[in-house]
Amino acid sequence: MQLWMFVVLSLVKVVVVxxxxxxxxxxxVLLERKLVGRIQNRWGPxxxxxxxxxxxxxxxxKLFLKEDIIPSGVYRPIYLLAxxxxxxxxxLSIAVIxxxxxxxxxxxxxxxxSDLNIGLLVLLCVTSIGVYGIALSGWSSNNKYSLLGSLRASAQMVSYELALGLSLVGVVLRAQSLSLTDIVKVQAVHxxxxxxxxxxxxIVAFLIYLMAAYAETNRAPFDLPEAETELTGGYHTEYSSMKFAMFFMAEYGNMITVGCVATLLFLGGWTSPxxxxxxxxxxxxxxxxxxxxWFVAKVFCFLFLYIWVRGTLxxxxxxxxxGFGWKFLLPVAMLNIVGTSLVLALL
Amino acid sequence: MHLVLFLIFALFALAGAVNLLLQKHPINSALSLIVVMASLAVLYLLLGAEFLAMAQIIVYAGAIMVLFTFVVMLLNEGREEKTWGSKTAKTIGLPAVVVLLAVLAATILRAGRHYGMISLSDGVTTIQELSKVLFRDLLLPFELTSVLILIAILGAVALARKDNGEA
Known part of the structure; x- marks a missing residue:
């Protein structure tokens, strides 16, 4: 296939996706507002x-038309970059799914x-770089609540990344590959x-992944970075209009990505049950x-669970x-790796 | 295609490194260092080392540099003062750099004759091949290195504790 055809087709795929x-x-966002509404015995929008x-x-x-305010004390280049x-x-992470x-x-x-040999590693890569958006936004805002929120968020994301990464090792051991397509194919047979x-x-790895993923995306019950009662709004307190919308979209985009990854790694991907x-x-x-x-249905169930947890915990x-991340999730994830390796080696 | 990408990202890496030195604000320098590391990861990828490229981003750009930015953020250091450097640096700085580069290049070229070279368009080394080397052929050095790093961590913890035994 010619290069130009490859480029054009790739661009089309990127735009559609x-x-x-x-x-x-x-x-x-609408689903969340509706569901949380019903959980709290009201209608929602x-x-x-x-x-x-x-x-x-x-x-x-509304967000697009709002006034874009840049406070005077911020460090501008990084405030705009975050x-x-x-x-x-x-x-970015949707590109390898x-x-x-x-x-x-x-x-x-x-x-x-794109189908990569190392799709899973790319996902972890993108997650580890995503910390910068939050860390830099809080620091450059020149606001103590923002800084506290971003410090909490980055410390939490860095800590739970370990448990998240280790929980995936069992799956990789079983598939003997880091390619997401191969991981799904292993689960397709029965x-x-x-x-x-x-x-x-x-199942243990799935539960660890679930909890670590909630912390990674800064969602309830681990939504301390934006705990309104203590921090007004957390790391995005000083952002308005489209810049706030970008953080908002990033959070929900991460939720969907996490749902896609859970579907691919644990719930059989696009294969029928x-x-x-x-x-x-x-x-x-x-x-x-x-x-x-099947893929969309599984991701939807995962998102439903996400919102359900937020509405009730x-x-x-x-x-x-x-303490939970370091003293409980991490050791359990390591035990899971040892157990899975033993089972795979002995059977 | 490979050459074009190589040139672009090599330029990125160089520009990031120069910017790292020129910037006055520490956070800008830290961000330039991240650009350098990400560009290096792309260069590794062009040479077919896919695992190394991802490890470079996850470990260096993702974990170590987060620590750097944290320190910069918490200390909140102000801008650096610009000086014209010391006289010694001015006189022997450039010759020293040239000598160092020459020694490095000579060593690498000589090693290349022994172990063989890879070029830009070579195939990808898959993670399966890499793990065979790491966990079968070079198992002992690999595990020894990890123990060494563990000792370094324990040492850092022991030094950082203020009162002996308690806390």
Whole structure:
């Protein structure tokens, strides 16, 4: 295939995935407001459009039209750079995530921007760089609440990254590969029975990943970086208009990415839970769309759980959070690695 | 294609390194260092060392530099004062750099004749091959290095504790 064709097709894929991803981000916000509303026995947004479905559009327009205030005491270059870093890192990780069956057209993969041997490492890479967006925003704002929020956030993200990374090792050991496509293929054989979370025996790793991921994305019950009662707004207190929106989109984008990764690593990716019980459909169209359906359904369930947890659990205290990460999650993750290696070596 | 990418990111690395020295604010220098490390990661990737490239970003750009920025943020050091340096640095600085570069280049070129070289368009070394070397052929040196790092960590903790035994 020629170079120009590769470039054009890649650009098309990037644009399509980006548009879908940003729409998903907007509607995750609506989903959260709706669900938290129902948990608190109220309706949530219901006025704009049928069932409030147009609310994200109006919210976006509102943020776009708001006055953009840059406080006078900030360190300008970094103050402007920080939201860009946060949003870029949030959008970057979607590039290595495969959404559907590996179908190719003229040698190009259709349901994935790029298939890398080291997809999982790239995801960890992007997460580790994402810390800078938050750390720098809090420091450059020249506001004590922002600084406290960003210090909390970065310390929390750096600490829980360890547990997060170690919880994935069991999955890698089982698949013997860091490629996300290979990891899904290992789980594809017997449907739900061969998913890593059940048949693969990685349920402990899944629970560690779940908790570490909540801390990584700074979401309840680990949302101390933006604890309103103590820190007014945390690291993005001094940001307004589109710059605030960038942090907001980065947070929800990270939520979706975490959901995608959990789906790929533990819940069998795009494969159907019934495995070979249902024969593969003959129709090419259904054959292409069924994996997409399963993938989106699994990510949706994960996001639902995310919001459910936020609606029902109280916030941790900061020392409890750190103690939990270092003294409980990390040792358990290491034990899981030892256990998985022993089982794989002996069987 | 490889050469074009190499030139771009080598330029990035050099520009970041020069900027690191010229900037007056410590946080700008720290950010330039991150640019240097990320560009180096891309150069490793161009040479086919995919695992090394990712480890470079995760460990250096992601973990160690976060520590650096933390220290800068917490100490909140002001701007540096610009000086014209010492006389010794001016007189022997440039010759010393040239000599150092020459020695390094000679050593690397001589080593290249023994162990072979890789070029830009060579294939990727997969993580499976790498782990075979690390965990089978070079297992003892690899584990010894990790013990060495562990000792360094323990030493740092022992030095950082103020009162002996308690706390």
């Amino acid at each position: 980006l548009v879908i991803f940003l729409t998903a981000v907007a509607y995750t 219901s006025r704009v459009g049928p069932f409030g479905l147009l609310q994200p559009l109006v919210d976006g327009l 939201p860009l870093i946060a949003l870029t890192c949030s959008l 495969p959404f559907g069956a590996s179908m190719t057209w003229h040698g190009m993969r259709l349901f994935e921007i 449907g739900i029975a061969s998913w890593n979370i059940f048949g693969g025996g990685q 019934f495995g070979d019980l249902i024969p593969p459909p003959q129709n090419l169209f259904v054959h292409a769309l069924a994996p997409l359906f 109280p916030r941790f205290r900061y020392d409890q959070l750190m």
